[in-house]
Amino acid sequence: MEPPHSASKRLLIAASGTGGHVFPALATAECLNDLNIEWLGVPDRLERQLVGDRYPLHLVNVEGFQSRPGLATLRVIYRLIKATLDCRRLLKRGRFDGVFTTGGYIAAPAILAARSLQLPVILHESNAIPGKVTKWFARWCDVVAVGFPEAERRLAQYPTICLGTPVRSSFRESHHLDLPIPPDVPLIAVMGGSQGAVAVNHLVRQCAPAWFELGAWVVHLTGENDPDAGSLQHPQYLALPFYDQVAALLQRANLAISRAGSGSLTELAIAQTPAILIPFPYAAEDHQFYNAVGFMEAGAARVFRQEHLSPKLLQTEVETLLKNPEHLQKMTTAMAHLAIPNSAERLAELIREKLN
16 A cells, blocks of 8 residues: 655654643644654753654754844854754755744744745744744744634734644543542642642642542642642552643543643643643733633633632632532533634644645
């Protein structure tokens, strides 16, 4: 049997930094196994451990622009120019047919290099508020796929399509949670995104004893940078710096307490897990808050600004939900309506279309 006509196509994926950039790119790559894929990343970032041996990984030194111009800006510009030239050589030497990127500063040299060679570029923007690189470089992309309708409105002057945000294939399968938690107890999952969230961790540890009294268990993904990670000990409390079975955890959880990165929200929707969202207050252009607003308006989540959220308020909010399972069920249904489970397949098909 002959391979598909696109079997010889070569795609460079530029995705770096946080899980919000790398996970959607990996999910899309899983649906493109008929293409020859290589990866563009940055030294010492998450892609080094996530991409692993799955795809050849090429590294360039590039960083984001600071909010205020200064001497550091010259270094950023120099690195951008050098990274663009390095990427251009890579694209020519590898005879790539196009570039797919999920935004962030790695996207800038990849887009510039591809356009200089007249190669197609497909950009995915997962946040409701498009990032700076997306706003600056969308004009040089063949198409911009977005995760939120709000982003589509903000990029209306460019070829844009709302496809949702791709999620890891593990989230589209049922899993058994391999943690020692009784099957009939309420479970609260706490996660701060791929970087962890020390402020959220601190709040949760103050509230958790009251939740234990209601019979709830807590699985707390603390991240690796929390100095107080071992400060709470209780039989109904499991603190883990990292857990690679997040799909199983969210499928089992009755409620999640989470940041509002686009990747986390996508996973919550696919797993149909009601949530209390605490957007990261220092996210660029406050995009996590705007990500969360759509979930709040749909009735799938409660949203609180970190600076307005006291331990007492968080404790009471969780207690109210645990005592009213019908509210949680309505939120579960709303989460299910927000899910776009075939986002990765649709984005993969769009990429194939632009490469042919």
